[in-house]
Amino acid sequence: MTGLFLFIVNTSITASYVALAVMLARWLLLRRAPKIFSYILWSAVAIRLVLPVSFTASWSLLRLVQPSYDAGTGYIQYVSQDMVFVNNHLVTDGIREIGQLVHSSLSASSWASSVNPWTFILGAASFVWIAGAAALLLYSVISYMKFAAKVRTATLVRENIFETDQISTPVVYGWIKPKIYVPTGLSEEQQLCILLHERTHIARRDYLIKPFAFLLVILHWFNPLMWLAYSLMSKDMEMSCDESVIDQMGTQKKRSYSNALLSLSLKRSGFSAGSPLAFGESDIKARIRNVLSYRKPTSRMTACAIIVIAALVAGCVANPEPLPPSSPLSPQPSYHGYQLDKLLEHKTLYVGNHVKVGGLISATPKLAGLEGKGMALQTTEQPYGVTVYYAMKDSAGLMKEGAINGETFYRNAIVLLSLIDNVGSITYSIVDETGYDDGTEYSFTFTRQQADQLLGQDVRQYAADEASLRQLIDRLERMSFHETAM
Secondary structure: OHHHHHHHHHHHHHHHHHHHHHHHHHHHOOOOOOHHHHHHHOHHHHHHHHOOEOOEEOOOHHHHOOOOEEOOOOEEOOOOHHHOOOHHHOEOOOOOOOOOOEOOOOOHHHHHHOOOHHHHHHHHHHHHHHHHHHHHHHHHHHHHHHHHHHOOOOEEEEOOEEEEOOOOOOEEEOOOOOEEEEEOOOOHHHHHHHHHHHHHHHHOOHHHHHHHHHHHHHHOOOOHHHHHHHHHHHHHHHHHHHHHHHHHHOHHHHHHHHHHHHHHOOOOOOOOOOOOOEOOOOOHHHHHHHHHHOOOOOHHHHHHHHHHHHHHHHHHHOEEOOOOOOOOOOOOOOEOOEOHHHHHHOOEOOOOOHHHHHHHHHOOOOOOOEEEEEEEEEOOOOOEEEEEEEEEOOOOOOEEOOEEOOHHHHHHHHHHHHHEOOEEEEEEEEEEOOOOOOOOEEEEEEEHHHHHHHHOOOHHHHHOOHHHHHHHHHHHHHOOOOOOOO
């Protein structure tokens, strides 16, 4: 459930950027254009909420925020799935060369004792999200069923038009064969306005679009921008329908249509926002003002608006092209093989945060001839530990006096001990796969106590900033670990 929640959060963030772009375009570019264009533009938000992946293009509006995403799948990810432990503590160490997951020795019950607080936070958030969505969906279903019971005694007038004294505003009801329900006591002119309006909704399939849009809002109920987008979309839907009716009736009928809107919207039907469409459901003042100021667009205005809408939809739906890789002429800052920026970026209080720990391991110097095989985190009891696994593919340059030279491993271990606040030991486990001595295992372990004794102080003090980290690395480079116990 947590994975689904993170997926919803990521799509919701992307859709929020798109919704803001639509709102700006609606206000700056389409203020005087027919509302049908604003209504169509909201489809970009729906696409972002429905489709998790997209194509890349240089014209993408999202390049302004440059989100990170998998170029292979096109899935934009702001909150990583790796924030939560996977089953059985299968973990990766963040090194690109390591594609294999390694089982740790932790028991299944160790999840509950994990020191990574995000595991619990996201688990609780997932529960709240699903509970809220279920409550909203249940409320909508109950509202729909209550309305069905209310109009059960409605009288058939003709075709799909029914009349009842149980409602105060007209409503389109039903998804397969939609029916129009109108209140009793309407004048002939009011009936004409109502039926044209509701039939326009039916012809455009608005009776399907609006409930579907509300279903998306239910899934993203925690995002206030989605509620605002739904409200504005509903307003554009009603206004564009009003404009369509004016085109059919003629501009001379604007005043009578406005009077019908005003008289029939004084009371609401009590129908929930996610249910079928009601005449006069949205902001009446704005709708009447829009009707009275409406002018049928010229062919030139329509053509320009279509071009603008097409460009905006394409720009909102497309993913930005990924940033080019760093140039060889300007490599990432490195100090004696350590990527200082990356080390400080992934500094963490918790050994249980395997994303951060993996990033730290990938920022330490690599030895030629070794192939990464993953890592395991020991988080069940103190002292907590990290084990990094390697396979030795080539012994040249690794062996010293008949044994693996462990100095680099010890230096790396001390650096990791300085940057992972609650880890107690770092272990490097190497299996010989050179073909000469297959299966032989080598192990190098350095504890926090050893590191503090060797440096004469708490090594975590060196993780304060880049200057301190450089000082630590300088000290380690001058030390000899030849006699350190394996």
